[in-house]
Amino acid sequence: MLISGMQAKTVLVLGGGVGGIVAANHLRRRLPRQHRVILVDRERAHLFQPSLLWLAVGDRTPASIQRPLERLLQKGIEVITGEITEIDPTTRTIRAGGQDVSGDALIVALGADLAPDAIPGLAAAGHNLYTLEGATTFRGALAACRGGRIVVLTAAPAYKCPAAPYEAIMLVEAAMRRRGTRGECVLDLYAAEAGPMGVAGPHVSAAVRSVVESKGISYHPLHQVVTVDPVGRRLAFANGATAEFDLLAYVPPHRVPAVVGASGLVDESGWVPVNRETFETRFQGVYAIGDVTIVPLTMGKPLPKAGVFAHGQAEVVASNVVWLWTGAGGRRTFSGEGQCFLETGDGRAGLGAGNFYGEPTPVVTLRRPSRWWHWGKVLFERRWLRQWI
Ligand SMILES: Cc1cc2nc3c(=O)[nH]c(=O)nc-3n(C[C@H](O)[C@H](O)[C@H](O)COP(=O)(O)OP(=O)(O)OC[C@H]3O[C@@H](n4cnc5c(N)ncnc54)[C@H](O)[C@@H]3O)c2cc1C
CATH class of the missing domain: 3.50.50.60 (FAD/NAD(P)-binding domain)
Known part of the structure; x- marks a missing residue:
């Protein structure tokens, strides 16, 4: 009317x-x-x-x-x-x-808003994966990387797109393999959270962790970073652990x-x-x-x-x-x-989908990684940039 x-x-x-x-x-x-x-x-x-x-x-x-x-x-x-x-x-x-x-x-x-400044040393030490500038400088550093310890870090347990850092480390792993330098690299994911995509439930979380680890990537949950030494290239965590890196990409705290x-x-x-x-x-x-x-x-x-x-x-x-x-x-x-593609590298992706208002817990399943879901994500991107803007 x-x-x-x-x-x-x-x-x-x-x-x-x-x-x-x-x-x-x-x-x-x-x-x-x-x-x-x-x-x-x-x-x-x-x-x-x-x-x-x-x-x-x-x-x-x-x-x-x-x-x-x-x-x-x-x-x-x-x-x-x-x-x-x-x-x-x-x-x-x-x-x-x-x-x-x-x-x-x-x-x-x-x-x-992104707040890398909340962790002393973080911004100077690594590349912010969540900004255009940081992803671009990381791309350059990765292209020049011939080996060493590559670390992806989540600097707080909650952040937008809970799949993203897990996708990032798997895409990096596939890229190094494609370039023939995988054997010269050690790959680590240090996470502030207890496990991948925790709200999606224990089955989805365990499945994502297992895909990540199957690629020879070391996963370290419950590692809340407290300071980063950009000169010594060292991370210090709240649990007393430390870790070294040659190349660091991070998901910053949000506010x-x-x-x-x-x-x-x-x-x-x-x-x-x-x-x-x-x-x-x-x-x-x-x-x-x-x-x-x-x-x-x-x-x-x-x-x-x-x-x-x-x-x-x-x-x-x-x-x-x-x-x-x-x-x-x-x-x-x-x-x-809601649903979310999970890029796993090599032109493959999984798909997590379900109802996050499910009671008493969200009801989410993870579809097995395949070329199908990867192309779904590519088509989604193309349509998005045409349809909305
Ligand atoms: C690497 C990465 C991968 C992701 N992958 C996925 C995915 O696969 N699936 C998924 O569902 N989500 C994904 N996300 C998350 C998704 O992009 C965000 O959740 C989504 O963009 C949130 O939308 P929004 O409108 O709330 O905020 P945004 O899209 O962030 O938009 C906020 C806007 O507000 C503007 N703004 C902020 N403050 C001011 C101000 N003071 N004055 C003027 N303008 C201002 C900003 O410039 C920005 O344009 C990903 C995010 C990242 C970083």
Whole structure:
């Protein structure tokens, strides 16, 4: 039911990452033209983060995994490029690039900030796998590497895409084998967490660990790094252990973006609490989706931060804004369904899929690594960069 002559409204989408671009696209397609959809990001380009792992081993270039956000203009989405320095959720007003902008609805999709500085020495010692710059410098260092000890490290137990560091070490292993230098390398994965992809359950976790170890990679769980010596190339862990490396790639600790932290949207968890079905915050007309949120699960750990969830939540929130403003469609809720490809090297991948809202624990299965799932991931990447941006 479209109410003709209705007052024009504005929806502000904060962030042009996974959640932000999906939300903005859905809103623009379904809202009548008199309503404005404005997307705000500090970056000029959208980066498809899952492809950073392929970039890190030389299988992508920085240009091939980014698209200019200004392309959204052609679809009728307004784009503001600038740092968001203030968010007032009571008036739904933000300050970005020096200007104040208000909306009738606000969708906060600002992701997680990366905090390598939380571990002394880490940034100087290694390559940050989770940034374009770090994955690119790692690619160069790996290309020059003729042997030695290569370490992948998770510097905190919870991080976005729990599969990524496990994929990274397996892709590195395959790359060294392809280049004929595998015999000269020792590969280690030091993890702050107790096991791979813990929220997916003990069976999935054990299966991933076994695939990693079958490749001759040494896995060291429950090793929380406390300091890194960039000169001596040595890691020191909270359990008293130390480890040396020649080449280090790391997943840094995460924290909520400072502007969100200062907005009053965050609770004691350090993230934005939301209704787990609708992603409404405690402020009228203000939603938060993706990595910036916290969704506690009955099993004791929060819903993992992952693009697949940011995507699903964006669709739900966009649909509900359209429904509230126009009466079209109906109220939707987020089901907790998600899936994730797990690259294992040699053009193969597994697929973890299930319902993360399962009670009392998520119900997730892991499909055996095959060429099929690898090509599924490649096709997903291609479609993503064409469809949304
Ligand atoms: C190496 C790697 C591999 C991954 N693989 C997978 C995978 O296979 N499957 C999967 O589901 N997920 C994967 N992920 C995780 C996935 O990319 C994230 O969970 C997803 O991007 C989260 O979406 P989001 O919209 O919440 O945040 P993001 O996509 O991070 O977007 C946040 C946006 O906000 C902008 N921003 C932040 N602060 C400000 C500010 N103050 N002012 C202006 N703009 C700001 C940023 O520039 C960014 O564009 C991977 C991540 C990495 C790093």
